[in-house]
Amino acid sequence: MTNQKETQEKKPVLRVRDLHVSFASEAGVVRAVRGVNFDLYRGKTLGIVGESGSGKSVTSMAIMGLLDKNASVKGSVRYRGEELLDKDDLAMSKIRGKGIAMVFQDPLSALTPVFSIGDQIKEALTIHNPGMSAEQIHDRSIELMNLVGIPEPEKRLTAFPHQFSGGMRQRVMIAMAIANDPDVIIADEPTTALDVTIQAQILEVLKKAQRETGAAVIFITHDLGVIAGMADDIIVMYAGRPVEYADVDSIFAHPAMPYTMGLLGAVPRSDRGSDKRLVPIPGSPVNLADLPQGCPFAPRCPMATDACRHEEPELKPISGLEGQLAACLRADEIASKGLTFHDVYQVDDRTPSKFAHIPRSQRRKVLELKDVCKTFPVTSGGFFRRNVGKVHAVDGVSFDVCEGETVALVGESGSGKSTTLTQVMNFTEPESGSITVLGTTLSKKHMSREKRRELRAQVQYVFQDPMSSLDPRLPIYDVLAEPLKAQHKSREEIRQRIGELMRLVELNPDQVDRFPTQFSGGQRQRIAIARALAVNPKLVLLDEPVSALDVSIQAGVINLLEDLQNKLGVAYLFVAHNLSVVRHISSRIAVMYLGRLVEVGDTDDVFDHPLHPYTKALMSAVPVPDPQRERSRQRVVLQGELPSATETFAGCPFVGRCPLMPTLTKEQQARCMGERPSMRVSNEASRGDGHTVACHFA
């Protein structure tokens, strides 16, 4: 270690002072960032956490100089002593990619579709080193691809982005970001668009990239679990301002700003059972074009006093907590009394369930799937389309849903969980196998129109994106009246029921004449839930119902779903990729891999004692919002990616990625490859009721 290097590490590589960004918009001036300060040191990771609209991404784009022209940026961003905000696009382009590099959120759209991977990496190299020879470029490209873990780099150089999966594309993005050994890497939600197993891989790659380059990293995310394992220091942002700043352990151990506390309390955890209710932060995020006077969080803060509503607090040190800063008038009080979010936020009690004391085996089955299959043909040829193969999207799936319980379908994207849900929604006979709703098996021929309509009313849906699933031109009254009209209810009945429904989902019944756009995301999802419940269904199918919502809003919707289930006894079939949410809300869980079920059981049982090697890997990939646990945790990081859907497997489809395989004998391996494992009850007798697994050796 040279002397020079040491002094370098003491000086911040990036120094941001009093950064303000505002945009002119139709609604007025949007003040997206209002006074961000931080120093960034080489080798350190700064996490910026916040919900959408908190200004975290705008901050990073302002540093890169990539904001739209209508953005006005004030303050100071100094990179190695050089002021960046005074530079024009041409001068900034000398620093972008060389001194400061960036990895974006959505790898699927971040690479130019018409250039090969090799060309795109080459461009990142040559733009800053015009003198590089073709051979040097080639060698460096291969080196970079090896570093980020792209197999067969030589072959992959000539491939195009569409031939890569999302995870692989994100690796390419990282390779390009570190191509010129930057001092700063900005990662803006780099894993948000990825599956949890791929997320774990990419986080490892990012850590490795940081070790290799010694760069400082700004890691922007809304996911507290991810940040716990990645960051050294954390800035929590709200309404364009940092509201709390500290090292990662302090933030998670003793948050001092009520918003930070709320965020931590609002996140479900995959490592804990669902005995505790989530803490929703009341209200909805602020409108940046029309900020309230005083602390912007005051309208939602249970501890707000009159002083909070008059004066916006500065980010300042908290007495008694060294190195921790908070922008809260009552931070000192919170710190000295050691208040936690249970003291700050009101957590109301959960409604007791109608079915709490009835064991599962004695409950009625509302939905039963038996060996359901769904294939999609793969076509080729120009003039005459011909089938060249089949994709087994759902392959022999069997499970059941009982009254008053929540069954979650989980798996990576492409595992067939949504297709399974669609099979139920289609409400006809599946391709093969059978679907039974409330004791009636769905069939094309033997169902009268009347019977079908009656049964239809018992099964309702809530979709992922509440913006696109509600007709923007229908007032809420009509949205809610539609399912009732389909059941031929009288006008008076409909009017009464709509009032009831609005109260049920905790919305103001006077607002029924408004349009969906006049509601926030969380409220819209409540409306979607109300619509689903309008006709008193026995089963609601929920497709990623909370994944489009911010953490603080999400908690409220999850609590609402829980309450409604307990009150009304409705069953949920729940599809989600967020395993923490699944653990919190579901009572049973079915894990899918490539269209097949690999494990089914009680949620706590599956999470705490997963049997199938895939389930184990999936569970261990979920980040937990606890820095100490994250650091000490041993991950089962799955190698490779989901195989192509057109591949067919004689045996277990997981063999190519299975961590168990190398430990098996030759004969055992042959069995895995040749014989399809069937669902069987686990060997270990201690397991709860009906814990089944599809693995020969688990």
Next chain:
Amino acid sequence: MIKYIVKRIANYVVMLFIAVSLTYFLASAFMDPRSNYMSRHPHPPIASINRSLTLANINDQTPVIIRYGRWLKNIVTRWDWGLSPDQSPVGPAIAARIGASVQLVTLATVLGVVFGVSIGVYTAIRQYKWQDRALNTVATFFLVIPTAVLGLLVVLLAISFNKSTGSRIFYVTGLHSYTGSNPFLWFLDFAQHLILPTIVLTIPGMVSYHLTQRTYLLDTMNADYVRTARAKGLPLNVAIRRHALRTSLIPTAVDVAFSIASVFTGAVITETVFAINGVGSYFVQAISQNDINGSVAVTAFGGVCTLTGALLADIFSAWLDPRIRLS
């Protein structure tokens, strides 16, 4: 790539055959060349009408399937596209018209595409600046002017220009009037004839390519991958040129290729204004004179143009976009 093109061509030949045959049957069903004779006063003897119609293979008293068989046989064996009701052969007439149309249309198409796309790119990069606003206004103005009005306007301007200079710089009718053998003078004469119709044909194409290319580029300019390119260190303009332009050219290429047929058959108004005997005016004549063979032949030519355009579009987009090339 070769295999891909061959497969495409085979597909297109089948499609063309079906389309032209259908046109033949449709034209035979709807067009009534007999009425050309019957409407004369007094009409010629029925026997002589029948003889003329049979000679041209358009007699409605012969079953259509037999006429179709003869027509097809003549094309396949002798490349003979049949006779008009006035007994003149269709093939040579169309060939001459195509020659005139090609002279008229080619330059206008090329200029329209080149200027239109360039202005589109120029304005997209300067979105909402005064250059963009000014050029868009001009483009919208020309977009709403009918070709006939534009043509007459250009003619009037040219004539008044000729008058004010006292010499005939622009010709407003035909394509050629020089009869000598000096190739330079021939070309000068040709240019003097060509310039006005070219202007009239170029402007509508140019403004529509300008407006569509501007939209396409604006769509891709804000794409994530352009931001990635900038984050790698490319200045904004370079990033747009290298990463956004190429993807935005794909839809334009398809538009251009598919417009080939319509510029040939759709230049009727310009041809009329400048008294040029092109394919467009021939097509209109053929239909009004119940010329079954002529109409079908023009359709076949239009079909060949469309499919050539489609093939060019396929090849061009495959060249620009590896996703098409590789699947």
